[in-house]
Amino acid sequence: MSLTKPATLSDVALMAGVSESAVSRTFTPGASVAPATRARVVQAAASLGYRPNAIARTLTTRRSRIIGVVVSYLQNQFYPVVIEKLSQTLQRHGYHVLLFVSDGHETGATVDDQLMDVMQYQVDGLVLASVTLSSAIAKGCRAAGVPVVLFNRTAPIEGVHSVASDNHAGGCLAAQALIQAGCKRIAYLAGLEDASTQIEREQGFKDTLHEAGIEVFARAVGHYSYERACAATRDLFSRATIPDGIFAANDHMALAVMDTLRNELGLQVPQNISVVGFDNVPQSAWLAYGLTTIEQDAQAMVTSTVEVLMQAIEADSTTAIFEARKVVAPVRLISRSTVAG
Amino acid sequence: MSLTKPATLSDVALMAGVSESAVSRTFTPGASVAPATRARVVQAAASLGYRPNAIARTLTTRRSRIIGVVVSYLQNQFYPVVIEKLSQTLQRHGYHVLLFVSDGHETGATVDDQLMDVMQYQVDGLVLASVTLSSAIAKGCRAAGVPVVLFNRTAPIEGVHSVASDNHAGGCLAAQALIQAGCKRIAYLAGLEDASTQIEREQGFKDTLHEAGIEVFARAVGHYSYERACAATRDLFSRATIPDGIFAANDHMALAVMDTLRNELGLQVPQNISVVGFDNVPQSAWLAYGLTTIEQDAQAMVTSTVEVLMQAIEADSTTAIFEARKVVAPVRLISRSTVAG
Numbered sequence: 001m002s003l004t005k006p007a008t009l010s011d012v013a014l015m016a017g018v019s020e021s022a023v024s025r026t027f028t029p030g031a032s033v034a035p036a037t038r039a040r041v042v043q044a045a046a047s048l049g050y051r052p053n054a055i056a057r058t059l060t061t062r063r064s065r066i067i068g069v070v071v072s073y074l075q076n077q078f079y080p081v082v083i084e085k086l087s088q089t090l091q092r093h094g095y096h097v098l099l100f101v102s103d104g105h106e107t108g109a110t111v112d113d114q115l116m117d118v119m120q121y122q123v124d125g126l127v128l129a130s131v132t133l134s135s136a137i138a139k140g141c142r143a144a145g146v147p148v149v150l151f152n153r154t155a156p157i158e159g160v161h162s163v164a165s166d167n168h169a170g171g172c173l174a175a176q177a178l179i180q181a182g183c184k185r186i187a188y189l190a191g192l193e194d195a196s197t198q199i200e201r202e203q204g205f206k207d208t209l210h211e212a213g214i215e216v217f218a219r220a221v222g223h224y225s226y227e228r229a230c231a232a233t234r235d236l237f238s239r240a241t242i243p244d245g246i247f248a249a250n251d252h253m254a255l256a257v258m259d260t261l262r263n264e265l266g267l268q269v270p271q272n273i274s275v276v277g278f279d280n281v282p283q284s285a286w287l288a289y290g291l292t293t294i295e296q297d298a299q300a301m302v303t304s305t306v307e308v309l310m311q312a313i314e315a316d317s318t319t320a321i322f323e324a325r326k327v328v329a330p331v332r333l334i335s336r337s338t339v340a341g
Numbered sequence: 342m343s344l345t346k347p348a349t350l351s352d353v354a355l356m357a358g359v360s361e362s363a364v365s366r367t368f369t370p371g372a373s374v375a376p377a378t379r380a381r382v383v384q385a386a387a388s389l390g391y392r393p394n395a396i397a398r399t400l401t402t403r404r405s406r407i408i409g410v411v412v413s414y415l416q417n418q419f420y421p422v423v424i425e426k427l428s429q430t431l432q433r434h435g436y437h438v439l440l441f442v443s444d445g446h447e448t449g450a451t452v453d454d455q456l457m458d459v460m461q462y463q464v465d466g467l468v469l470a471s472v473t474l475s476s477a478i479a480k481g482c483r484a485a486g487v488p489v490v491l492f493n494r495t496a497p498i499e500g501v502h503s504v505a506s507d508n509h510a511g512g513c514l515a516a517q518a519l520i521q522a523g524c525k526r527i528a529y530l531a532g533l534e535d536a537s538t539q540i541e542r543e544q545g546f547k548d549t550l551h552e553a554g555i556e557v558f559a560r561a562v563g564h565y566s567y568e569r570a571c572a573a574t575r576d577l578f579s580r581a582t583i584p585d586g587i588f589a590a591n592d593h594m595a596l597a598v599m600d601t602l603r604n605e606l607g608l609q610v611p612q613n614i615s616v617v618g619f620d621n622v623p624q625s626a627w628l629a630y631g632l633t634t635i636e637q638d639a640q641a642m643v644t645s646t647v648e649v650l651m652q653a654i655e656a657d658s659t660t661a662i663f664e665a666r667k668v669v670a671p672v673r674l675i676s677r678s679t680v681a682g
Contacts, residue, residue, distance in 0.1 A: 080418075083440070255627070263628035283624075
């Protein structure tokens with residue numbers, strides 16, 4: 001199988017139906033270009049796998065030893081922990097992290113513009129944590145031979161690796177813990193509706209409840225945000241009949257649930273309500289919380305991510321691309337003091 | 342004033358008294374080199390301002406548009422907040438963050454090896470947050486024309502910029518708040534002893550107490566760590582006479598103090614003890630804490646850091662180098678519910 005010739009600036013201009021100057025300006029930081037033109041250029045460049053500066057840089061070094069990491073969600077302590085471990089593990093392999101912080105978290109926006117920006121740096125690989133990837137950009141990365149690993153997310157996109165926890169099993173464990181505690185009115189606090197973590201955790205939770213002949217008593221959406229989880233908790237617990245158990249789709253929201261129950265609603269955990277989270281962030285172990293939670297093994301996930309990247313970088317790019325690896329890390333229940341019994 | 346010629350691999354080998362191959366191996370990720378040899382090469386390279394790959398890369402582009410950011414302390418939520426703001430602000434200027442996570446926090450180790458590593462990437466500037474810089478490396482950066490900004494730290498090193506809060510004034514505000522609350526036995530929980538933040542905050546705190554005719558009742562060291570702050574709190578409050586007020590040198594430790602007082606020692610905040618922190622991290626506003634604290638304006642500090650970097654990068658390097666800027670950001674008291682009265 002022959003490698004295709006890298007796309008040039010002219011190819012992009014032709015496909016986008018714009019001048020070469022417009023393409024050049026699109027990829028020059030700070031340069032002016034009309035939004036509509038920019039959108040066409042980005043789309044064309046993405047589908048062609050065009051990498052600005054690719055020729056000049058490739059002449060001097062085949063590898064940049066830089067891994068682009070895109071995150072959108074540093075408030076949740078899980079991600080700083082991951083960035084620290086990922087950065088240190090890559091450093092031991094002689095690679096470094098070029099960090100991109102997206103603000104698309106709340107909107108669920110894709111990060112296409114940002115990824116084109118990442119590609120200018122001739123990265124050897126990409127890790128996308130907590131962001132959504134479009135098929136067009138994934139295709140561009142494939143064309144450019146840049147391996148992509150989705151971290152803590154999965155997506156049905158050809159050629160894209162993923163490393164995520166067994167979220168479905170985690171949802172099952174959370175349901176079992178609440179059932180065993182004797183909870184009868186079990187609520188679910190959802191994260192971002194379109195996130196794979198949210199969908200899989202909820203499915204596992206509902207499946208296990210269903211097997212026990214229990215339906216979800218109430219459902220609210222906290223969007224993985226502290227403030228929105230506080231608001232959702234007020235809503236859930238202002239009704240005539242309130243839940244006696246709740247599974248929050250991550251710890252960041254579970255801490256908000258506990259704070260709101262105790263400090264605003266005068267309810268006790270676990271005497272009045274049992275609470276289970278997901279992640280096992282450092283604060284879950286803090287004395288103020290002692291949160292019972294489903295642990296994601298951040299170190300194992302990071303180790304797998306780096307392994308997948310290194311194998312993909314070392315391998316012949318034409319074979320590696322179509323053998324996307326889907327790593328599923330095991331989870332476990334960490335029992336602390338927020339579940340009754 | 343003429344620009345000096347960039348140092349070559351041969352220059353470094355000559356100065357270090359080693360072979361050129363040893364120098365090459367020192368700067369090849371994963372290559373083997375004896376620790377003693379490596380140390381001599383790093384020292385020689387640092388003092389000469391040698392940048393591996395400098396020639397090949399400089400031929401293709403004068404600027405990398407990459408800013409190296411070194412941090413060592415992501416557990417404290419202040420730093421994830423800073424990284425997010427810094428990354429987004431630099432992105433708006435067409436620059437990106439190459440992130441280096443040091444593990445030298447607890448030991449206070451310098452990050453010389455890591456900085457040499459950063460320099461290989463031909464960064465246009467360096468931001469060092471919560472890490473210690475050696476004079477030798479600072480000299481190397483000057484020789485290489487790479488501006489360095491210390492973030493949330495100050496150091497008496499020639500040619501190095503710094504952006505920090507008015508920590509002395511913050512210490513004064515903390516003392517005033519505890520004095521006004523009527524506290525009589527006022528304790529201080531120190532951070533890392535050699536950090537400029539720790540030294541300046543404590544000095545301001547003691548100066549204001551002293552003016553009011555009060556001496557510090559007790560002092561313990563929490564090293565800016567949650568766990569060590571918990572241990573220090575147990576120690577301080579296991580004595581016959583306990584403090585009725587405490588200033589913790591950052592919020593991360595103040596939250597540990599509150600958790601330990603309430604959950605282990607059965608003491609109430611602020612009924613039994615008033616607590617003041619420093620930073621105003623997001624958790625300080627959480628319902629479980631409502632911590633009264635001295636706010637560092639992270640956005641203002643980040644904006645200043647980027648301004649200083651951009652000016653230094655744009656300016657003629659020979660003039661900019663010797664006009665190091667020392668930016669001091671104002672602080673203010675955020676009154677919540679952990680101080681009596």
